[in-house]
Amino acid sequence: MRILDKEKILARSKERLEYPELLNFLAGYCKSEPGKARALSLEPSQNLEKIKRDLNLLKEMMALFDSGLNPPIGHFSDFSQSLEHAEKGVSLTAKHFLELLKFLNLAEANRVFFQKVKEKFPGLGELAGQIHNFSELKSRIHGTVDEQGEIKDSASPDLARLRQELSSLRAQIQKKLEKMLNSEDLEGVIQDSFYTERDGRFVIPVKSSAQTAISGIVHDSSISGATVFLEPIEMVPLNNRLRILEREIETEIQRILAELSSEVSLSKVQLLFALNSLSELDLLCAKAELARTLSASIPQLSTTGAIRLFQVRHPLLILRGKDAIANDLVMGTDTRVLVLSGPNTGGKTVLLKTIGLLSLMIRAGMAIPAHPDSELGLFPEIYAGIGDEQSLSQDLSSYSAHLLDLLAFLNYAQDSSLVLIDEILGSTDPEEASALAMVILKELKKRNCLTMVTTHLSRLKAFAETEPGFINASFEFDPLNLTPTYHLRLGLPGPSYGIATARKLGLDKELIEEAEKMLDPESRKLIELVSQLDLKQTELDQRLRRLAEEEQDSQMRSKELDEKGRRLLEKEQEMKKGLRRELESELRSIKTRLNQIYEEAREVRSTDRVKSAEKEIARIRKELDEKYPVPDQGEEIASEEWQVGDLAWVKRLKIQAEVIGLNPESQEATLGIGSIRIQEKISGLLRIQKKREAQKRETMVGSESALCANPARSSGNTLDLRGKRAEDAEIELINYLDQSVREGKPAVYIIHGHGTGVLKKLVREYLASSSYVKSFRPGEQNEGGDGITLAVLENMQIK
Incomplete structure (x- = not known):
C-alpha cells in the first residue's frame, strides 16, 4: 500500500483534529458572505511575520471590543465577479448597483470609524485605511438607482422625457378604453367592464358571439372560448406608439447602465482593496467574538519549541456546551516526547486533540482558550494519528492503517514538527509493539520533533522513565470510584485499571477472580503497587488543590x-x-x-x-x-478540657496542629504548624490526641560563621530569576534548591535583581523557611550586591 503524499497527510491530520468544524463555528460569527468564505477557507500560515501580524490585529480587535466599541460591520455580498464582467464590457444590472451602493455605505462607515480610533488601534486603522473614499462613485450610483433597485427618472434628461411621454400616453389610452367599455352601444358586446393587456398592447374583453360588432384585432381568447381579447382598430396607433416609447426607454436604461458599469470598472482595483479590507475586518470581528465565547487569549510565541500552557481547554468542547476541564502542560526544550498513559475515558485523546487544534489555531491567527501567560511553539507541520482508520475498501486492518500513518510521519516529519499519536501500535502484540514504539519515538526525538503519544504499553511507560528527552504523564483517576477527574499529572505513568473497570461495570465476580489468577504473580503485584502509588498521588494532588482553592x-x-x-x-x-x-x-x-x-x-x-x-x-x-493525616475521627470536647500540648484537627483548614496557647476569654487557641502560628476558635477544633510534645524547628538565618569559604559564583551554582513572574520564580527556586542539595552543592547564588523588590522578598522569605538552607545573606559588591542572594545549603545525604 502506497503512503499518501505529504499534503494529503497534513490535510487529513487537520480533519482528525476537527479543524474544519472549528472553522464552521468561526464562520457563524461572520456577518458577510465574503467573511464567511474567508473563515471557511482559513489555512494555518507558515509565515512567521503573517502570523504575528494577524495576532496583533486580533489583539487590537479584542481590546476594541473590551473598550465597549463595536465596528459597524454588516452584511454585504461578494461583487468581485461583477467587477470582472464590467471590466469586460458587460453591463451590470440595477440590482448589482444597489448591492454595490450598500457596500460602499458600509465601507465608508468603517473607514470613518477606524480613522477615529487609529491612534489607539494603529493596525486596524492601517487596515481600514486601505478603503478608498468612494464619495463620487457613491453619489453617481445614488443618483441613478433607487432603494428598490430601479433606475431613477433623474438618471438622464432623455429618460425623464420618455417616461413622462409614456405616462401621458398611457393615461390617454386608458381614458379611451374606459369610455368604450361604458358605451351603451356596446352593452351586449362587452363581456366584462375592464380592460387588460396582451403582448404589451391594451385590449378589451368581447363576447365571442359578438366580436364582429367591433372592428379590431383579436390577440387572445379565454380557456372556455366564450371571450376574446380584442384591440379596437382606433387603439392600434396609440398601442404602436406605446411600444415604441417602451423600447426607447429600455434602450436609454441600457445606455445608462453601460456608462455606469464603465465608471465602476475604472475603480476595480480600489473596490477590490476595499472588499478585501472589509471582509478581513469581518473575519477579525468573528475571531474576537469567538475568543470572547472561549474566554481565550493570545499566548507568547515560542521560537524554541517549548510549550507552557496554563488552564488550557479544548475549544470544541466549550463551543458544544460540554464541560472542559482546564489543565496545565509545561514541556521545556529538553523534553521532546510525552508518553501519556492511564485508563480509557480519562481524557488522553482529548489532550492530544487540544494541543494539535490550538497549534493550528495560533498559526491561523486565532486566540486559544488558555491563560495569557501561556507560551506555544509555531509548529510548521502537524501530524495527527488519531482515530481508527480501518479501510474495508482498501483491505486495510486497523493495525496496517495505523502503521501506514507512522511510516508517513517518519517519512515527512522534520525539525520542530508536532506529531500526535493515539494508542501507538496498540493493535498488535505488546512486546513487539513496545519495541517498535521505542525506536520510532527515539527517531522522532532525534529529528527534534515534539511528539505526544497515548499508550497502555507497560514497557513503553518504563522506557520513558529512563530515556533522556522523554517524560511520562497521566490523568488523575479516582481509584476508589474508578472515575476520571481529567486533571493532568506530569512525571508519573498511569495504571490502566482494566480489571478494576470490568469489575465496576458488573463482570461476573468469578470471572474477575479467574482473570486475576491468570496474571503472573509479579505482574499482579506490580499492578497492585502502581495502583497504590496512584491512589496516594491522587490524595496528594487533591490536597494541593484544596490548599490552592x-x-x-x-x-x-x-x-x-x-x-x-x-x-x-x-x-x-x-x-x-x-x-x-x-x-x-x-x-x-x-x-x-x-x-x-x-x-x-x-x-x-x-x-x-x-x-x-x-x-x-x-x-x-x-x-x-x-x-499528612486526614483523620476520620476526632472528639469534640468542652473548651475547658483543652490543654497546651494537645494535638488538634483544624476543621476549617483540614490539617493537624499542636495547641501551644489557650485564651479562655476569647475562646481562641494558638496553634503551631511547624514554624507557623495561627489563631483559631476552639469551637473549630477536634482533639486527636492529648498532650503531645511540641516539635520545634530552629531556623538559622544570617549566621556569619556559616558563610565563610563560599565558592566563587559560576553558571553551575547560579540561578537567574530576573524577568520571571513570581509564581514561576518560586517554582524554579524550589526545584533548583532541591536539585542543588541532591548534587551536594555547598552554596548557591540566586539572582533576583532590584526592580520592584517583589522577587527579592519572595526569594529571601522562602530561603528563611526552607529546610534545605542553613543560612543566607545579600551578595557583596564584587558578587553583584543586593540584587543577588547567597544561600548556604544543609549537608543532606539524600538517596
Missing part, C-alpha cells in the same frame, strides 16, 4: 474585609503558602522514589524485588499518613 477564597474574602481583617487573612495565606511549599517538596521527593520503584520492579520482574517494592510503598504510605 483556599488561598484563592482567602484572597477574594480579603477584598471585602477591613484593614484588621485583611492583616489576619494575609497571615493565614502565608501559612498556607508555607504548607503548600512543604507539600510540593514532599511530592517531588515521593515522585522520584516511586519512579525508581516502578522502574526497578518492571525491569527486574523478580518476586523478591516486588516484595521489597511492596514494603517500600507501605513505608511511604505510613510516612505520608503520619505527616
Whole structure:
C-alpha cells in the first residue's frame, strides 16, 4: 500500500483534529458572505511575520471590543465577479448597483470609524485605511438607482422625457378604453367592464358571439372560448406608439447602465482593496467574538519549541456546551516526547486533540482558550494519528492503517514538527509493539520533533522513565470510584485499571477472580503497587488543590474585609503558602522514589524485588499518613478540657496542629504548624490526641560563621530569576534548591535583581523557611550586591 503524499497527510491530520468544524463555528460569527468564505477557507500560515501580524490585529480587535466599541460591520455580498464582467464590457444590472451602493455605505462607515480610533488601534486603522473614499462613485450610483433597485427618472434628461411621454400616453389610452367599455352601444358586446393587456398592447374583453360588432384585432381568447381579447382598430396607433416609447426607454436604461458599469470598472482595483479590507475586518470581528465565547487569549510565541500552557481547554468542547476541564502542560526544550498513559475515558485523546487544534489555531491567527501567560511553539507541520482508520475498501486492518500513518510521519516529519499519536501500535502484540514504539519515538526525538503519544504499553511507560528527552504523564483517576477527574499529572505513568473497570461495570465476580489468577504473580503485584502509588498521588494532588482553592477564597474574602481583617487573612495565606511549599517538596521527593520503584520492579520482574517494592510503598504510605493525616475521627470536647500540648484537627483548614496557647476569654487557641502560628476558635477544633510534645524547628538565618569559604559564583551554582513572574520564580527556586542539595552543592547564588523588590522578598522569605538552607545573606559588591542572594545549603545525604 502506497503512503499518501505529504499534503494529503497534513490535510487529513487537520480533519482528525476537527479543524474544519472549528472553522464552521468561526464562520457563524461572520456577518458577510465574503467573511464567511474567508473563515471557511482559513489555512494555518507558515509565515512567521503573517502570523504575528494577524495576532496583533486580533489583539487590537479584542481590546476594541473590551473598550465597549463595536465596528459597524454588516452584511454585504461578494461583487468581485461583477467587477470582472464590467471590466469586460458587460453591463451590470440595477440590482448589482444597489448591492454595490450598500457596500460602499458600509465601507465608508468603517473607514470613518477606524480613522477615529487609529491612534489607539494603529493596525486596524492601517487596515481600514486601505478603503478608498468612494464619495463620487457613491453619489453617481445614488443618483441613478433607487432603494428598490430601479433606475431613477433623474438618471438622464432623455429618460425623464420618455417616461413622462409614456405616462401621458398611457393615461390617454386608458381614458379611451374606459369610455368604450361604458358605451351603451356596446352593452351586449362587452363581456366584462375592464380592460387588460396582451403582448404589451391594451385590449378589451368581447363576447365571442359578438366580436364582429367591433372592428379590431383579436390577440387572445379565454380557456372556455366564450371571450376574446380584442384591440379596437382606433387603439392600434396609440398601442404602436406605446411600444415604441417602451423600447426607447429600455434602450436609454441600457445606455445608462453601460456608462455606469464603465465608471465602476475604472475603480476595480480600489473596490477590490476595499472588499478585501472589509471582509478581513469581518473575519477579525468573528475571531474576537469567538475568543470572547472561549474566554481565550493570545499566548507568547515560542521560537524554541517549548510549550507552557496554563488552564488550557479544548475549544470544541466549550463551543458544544460540554464541560472542559482546564489543565496545565509545561514541556521545556529538553523534553521532546510525552508518553501519556492511564485508563480509557480519562481524557488522553482529548489532550492530544487540544494541543494539535490550538497549534493550528495560533498559526491561523486565532486566540486559544488558555491563560495569557501561556507560551506555544509555531509548529510548521502537524501530524495527527488519531482515530481508527480501518479501510474495508482498501483491505486495510486497523493495525496496517495505523502503521501506514507512522511510516508517513517518519517519512515527512522534520525539525520542530508536532506529531500526535493515539494508542501507538496498540493493535498488535505488546512486546513487539513496545519495541517498535521505542525506536520510532527515539527517531522522532532525534529529528527534534515534539511528539505526544497515548499508550497502555507497560514497557513503553518504563522506557520513558529512563530515556533522556522523554517524560511520562497521566490523568488523575479516582481509584476508589474508578472515575476520571481529567486533571493532568506530569512525571508519573498511569495504571490502566482494566480489571478494576470490568469489575465496576458488573463482570461476573468469578470471572474477575479467574482473570486475576491468570496474571503472573509479579505482574499482579506490580499492578497492585502502581495502583497504590496512584491512589496516594491522587490524595496528594487533591490536597494541593484544596490548599490552592483556599488561598484563592482567602484572597477574594480579603477584598471585602477591613484593614484588621485583611492583616489576619494575609497571615493565614502565608501559612498556607508555607504548607503548600512543604507539600510540593514532599511530592517531588515521593515522585522520584516511586519512579525508581516502578522502574526497578518492571525491569527486574523478580518476586523478591516486588516484595521489597511492596514494603517500600507501605513505608511511604505510613510516612505520608503520619505527616499528612486526614483523620476520620476526632472528639469534640468542652473548651475547658483543652490543654497546651494537645494535638488538634483544624476543621476549617483540614490539617493537624499542636495547641501551644489557650485564651479562655476569647475562646481562641494558638496553634503551631511547624514554624507557623495561627489563631483559631476552639469551637473549630477536634482533639486527636492529648498532650503531645511540641516539635520545634530552629531556623538559622544570617549566621556569619556559616558563610565563610563560599565558592566563587559560576553558571553551575547560579540561578537567574530576573524577568520571571513570581509564581514561576518560586517554582524554579524550589526545584533548583532541591536539585542543588541532591548534587551536594555547598552554596548557591540566586539572582533576583532590584526592580520592584517583589522577587527579592519572595526569594529571601522562602530561603528563611526552607529546610534545605542553613543560612543566607545579600551578595557583596564584587558578587553583584543586593540584587543577588547567597544561600548556604544543609549537608543532606539524600538517596
